[in-house]
Amino acid sequence: MLAGSLNEFALPDVFALLASTRKTGVLNLTGAETDGRVWIVGGQLAYAVADVTRSQLAARLLHSGEVEPADVAALVHAQAAGNGMQMSAALAGVGVQVDRATGLLYDQVVDAAFDMSRWNGGDFAFDAAPAGDVPESTPTFAAETVMSAVRSRMTEWEGIVATLPSPASVLRAVPRPPTRDGAIQILPEQWEVLTLIDGIRTVGDIIQLTGQGQFVVAKLLSALVDAALVELREAAGPLTITQQRAAHLAAIEQEVLGATEPTAGVAPQPDSFAAAQPVAAQPAAAQPVAAPAPAAADVDAHLQAAQQHAASLAEAETQPETHPEPQQEDHSDLFAPAAEPAAEESPAEPETSDERFSDEDQRSLESILNGGSPAPAAEPAADSTERTDTTAATDDEERIRELAALGLSLSSGEPVRDQQDEETPTQPESSDSADDDDLLSRLIDGVKGA
Amino acid sequence: MKVVVTGPYGVGKTTLIRTLSEINVLTTERKVSGGDDAVEGKTATTVAMDFGRLTIDESLQLYLFGTPGQKRFEFMWEILSEGMLGFVVLLDDSRPDVHEQAIEILDNFTSRGEVPYIIVINKVEEGREDASIRRARHFLRTPEHIRVICADVRDREQAKGVLLELFEAVRDAKRTARTRA
Numbered sequence: 001m002l003a004g005s006l007n008e009f010a011l012p013d014v015f016a017l018l019a020s021t022r023k024t025g026v027l028n029l030t031g032a033e034t035d036g037r038v039w040i041v042g043g044q045l046a047y048a049v050a051d052v053t054r055s056q057l058a059a060r061l062l063h064s065g066e067v068e069p070a071d072v073a074a075l076v077h078a079q080a081a082g083n084g085m086q087m088s089a090a091l092a093g094v095g096v097q098v099d100r101a102t103g104l105l106y107d108q109v110v111d112a113a114f115d116m117s118r119w120n121g122g123d124f125a126f127d128a129a130p131a132g133d134v135p136e137s138t139p140t141f142a143a144e145t146v147m148s149a150v151r152s153r154m155t156e157w158e159g160i161v162a163t164l165p166s167p168a169s170v171l172r173a174v175p176r177p178p179t180r181d182g183a184i185q186i187l188p189e190q191w192e193v194l195t196l197i198d199g200i201r202t203v204g205d206i207i208q209l210t211g212q213g214q215f216v217v218a219k220l221l222s223a224l225v226d227a228a229l230v231e232l233r234e235a236a237g238p239l240t241i242t243q244q245r246a247a248h249l250a251a252i253e254q255e256v257l258g259a260t261e262p263t264a265g266v267a268p269q270p271d272s273f274a275a276a277q278p279v280a281a282q283p284a285a286a287q288p289v290a291a292p293a294p295a296a297a298d299v300d301a302h303l304q305a306a307q308q309h310a311a312s313l314a315e316a317e318t319q320p321e322t323h324p325e326p327q328q329e330d331h332s333d334l335f336a337p338a339a340e341p342a343a344e345e346s347p348a349e350p351e352t353s354d355e356r357f358s359d360e361d362q363r364s365l366e367s368i369l370n371g372g373s374p375a376p377a378a379e380p381a382a383d384s385t386e387r388t389d390t391t392a393a394t395d396d397e398e399r400i401r402e403l404a405a406l407g408l409s410l411s412s413g414e415p416v417r418d419q420q421d422e423e424t425p426t427q428p429e430s431s432d433s434a435d436d437d438d439l440l441s442r443l444i445d446g447v448k449g450a
Numbered sequence: 451m452k453v454v455v456t457g458p459y460g461v462g463k464t465t466l467i468r469t470l471s472e473i474n475v476l477t478t479e480r481k482v483s484g485g486d487d488a489v490e491g492k493t494a495t496t497v498a499m500d501f502g503r504l505t506i507d508e509s510l511q512l513y514l515f516g517t518p519g520q521k522r523f524e525f526m527w528e529i530l531s532e533g534m535l536g537f538v539v540l541l542d543d544s545r546p547d548v549h550e551q552a553i554e555i556l557d558n559f560t561s562r563g564e565v566p567y568i569i570v571i572n573k574v575e576e577g578r579e580d581a582s583i584r585r586a587r588h589f590l591r592t593p594e595h596i597r598v599i600c601a602d603v604r605d606r607e608q609a610k611g612v613l614l615e616l617f618e619a620v621r622d623a624k625r626t627a628r629t630r631a
Contacts, residue, residue, distance in 0.1 A: 008474050016513050017501050020452065021529055151509075439510075440621050443451065446506030447613045450472075 003125040011117055014124055015143035019043035025128040031119040036112060039085045040126075044140035047079075047087045047105060048112035053259035055079050055249070057087070057108045060211025062249055064192075067094045069245065073252050080256045088138050102139045109141055110149045111213030117150050153215045160215075163222040167204030167214075170233040171197045171221060178228040186229070193220045199233055209246050451510065453616065454530055455500075456517040456559060457540035458551035462572045463516040464500045466540060466603035466612065470514060471502025499530055504613075512613075517555075527558055536566040536616050539590075540603070543574040543582045549589040556590060566623040568597040568616050595622070 002017075006029070014027065022043040029036040034051040049056065058075040061067040067075070071094040078090035091101040116122075173194065177184050186194065196206045207217045224230040253259040455463045500516030515530045531537065539556055541549060559567065569592060574582045579600045586598055597619050601608040 010473075012511075013473065013501075013503055013513075016503075016511075020501075020513070020515060020532070021499070022532075437621070437624070439451075440617055440624075442510055443506055443512065444614060444617050446510065446512070447504070447610050447617070450470075450504055450506075450610060 006122040012147045019143045025126055027126045029122055029124050031122040036116045041140045044142055045109050045146055046085050046138050046140045048109045050112040050115035053257045056211045058249055063210050069248055072249050076252045076256045085138055089135055105139055106141055110146055113146050114150045114153050114215050160218050160222045163225050164203055164218050169203045171230050172199035172233050173197055174231050190220050197230055452513045452534045454515045454534045454537040456537055456555055458548035461540045461542040462603045463540050466609055467500045467502040467514045467516045469603055469606050469609040470504055473503050531562055536620050539569045541571045541586055543571050566620040568619050570612050571600045572603050574600040
């Protein structure tokens with residue numbers, strides 16, 4: 001086994017070593033607060049998580065509506081027990097197209113590598129695995145490409161932290177935008193996080209809910225703050241319906257991955273991004289990295305919390321008439337029915353027409369809680385697709401209405417930027433390009449000065 | 451960037467990388483089990499690789515890989531040589547008996563393509579540098595354009611000189627390739 005300290009042997013060095021020796025296996029990393037894991041195929045990175053008890057990718061797809069809540073269990077199971085190399089197959093299984101899946105996996109690997117690169121020390125251990133266990137179609141990414149993206153992010157990160165000093169920061173949309181003589185144009189991905197800014201959630205909550213990683217979300221939020229469309233608040237507030245969705249995922253994560261936090265958005269946040277760990281994570285020091293196994297008492301507590309939460313979801317669905325009426329300009333799809341009014345924005349009714357929490361989901365959750373495998377989707381694929389399209393269209397209309405209420409409009413001139421376009425994986429630099437004169441001059445000067 | 455240090459068993463490859471590396475060299479060693487390969491005073495041998503790093507500037511790092519010297523680990527040579535900028539063949543002047551092994555290793559590496567390399571002779575007695583170089587060239591049937599130097603790999607400045615010599619060899623190869631084109 002290859003093992004050591006990240007203080008002595010930093011993550012890029014470990015990746016370089018594994019790349020040079022074309023290893024296949026699982027790299028387990030133990031940080032101060034969380035344990036991370038990187039799946040390596042032929043020396044290249046196939047999948048990575050900065051917190052083995054969380055499925056950030058599932059959160060991202062759940063938030064974007066690309067998968068139904070019933071499907072996230074399959075993704076979480078794919079991550080569990082060292083099955084990260086099966087993630088591309090799991091994505092295909094829930095209907096994600098190959099190109100999209102590759103982009104998602106790359107984003108996830110970079111996000112995790114970025115988060116783990118900011119750890120203050122830790123340990124690593126590499127367990128080799130037979131290459132034959134890896135599906136041939138598994139996309140992989142050159143370590144140098146990933147770490148190059150991480151380095152670029154590190155450069156930007158200082159500026160972001162200057163604007164958003166802590167994941168515990170709470171944001172709200174400003175009542176009066178700075179531009180009064182024209183429309184405000186924002187990018188669709190900015191809108192995606194803007195809809196989660198409610199004066200209640202912390203930055204860490206938003207990062208977790210979107211599942212897009214600390215850097216991407218913090219950068220979007222920072223830009224909104226810099227544009228004076230959003231400002232920092234101080235206090236956090238009650239649970240929202242979106243947090244309930246996250247809790248649905250969290251219940252699965254607790255069961256399958258051994259996560260220890262019961263509900264998104266209510267856990268204490270790190271004081272500062274400077275010493276940040278993945279948001280809302282709890283130490284899993286007592287658990288073996290390769291096979292998280294919470295203590296029996298913890299399991300009972302998690303199961304009880306998950307069952308109680310599942311019951312509350314069912315109750316919310318069956319008794320919509322008991323919830324308060326929506327207010328005229330609030331984000332009606334963001335607040336939980338039982339939530340107490342916030343200081344400035346009142347929680348409103350839940351998504352009473354939200355088909356994402358169906359009886360089927362309830363059965364799926366119960367199946368998992370009872371130790372069974374996740375139930376397959378009951379509806380045919382075509383129906384499921386149609387339902388997703390309808391829901392997406394409804395969501396878009398709601399967003400447009402909310403946008404108008406806020407005096408904002410989605411930018412039509414700006415094409416939707418796919419993050420994959422910005423950080424397209426490339427092949428490793430060939431040795432042919434390495435021996436040009438400039439590079440040699442740098443090498444010679446560098447060695448002379450070493 | 452990647453540079454490979456190769457050579458027969460027990461000539462000082464791990465020492466060279468340790469002298470150059472700014473991190474603790476990751477070495478996969480095992481106790482010497484004796485037999486024909488045993489070297490006096492050597493208690494452990496590299497069985498997979500040595501790995502060190504030298505930072506050139508903010509965006510460029512040089513990785514140093516040392517191959518296992520024993521032939522039974524030959525499979526690692528191919529893995530480690532992939533994508534290398536160039537390689538160093540290290541010899542021990544006090545053990546000319548292992549020069550034959552160096553020929554085998556050199557043939558193995560040069561068969562993978564025209565990758566620049568130099569030959570470095572370690573543990574040379576003072577004043578015998580020229581003779582040692584001539585002997586090494588003779589044993590290894592080294593072409594005239596290949597650089598052969600002597601160095602005490604325990605000395606950091608001389609170890610850096612090894613790298614500089616290799617980079618010059620790479621530059622030579624580049625110029626030659628341009629001329630041919």
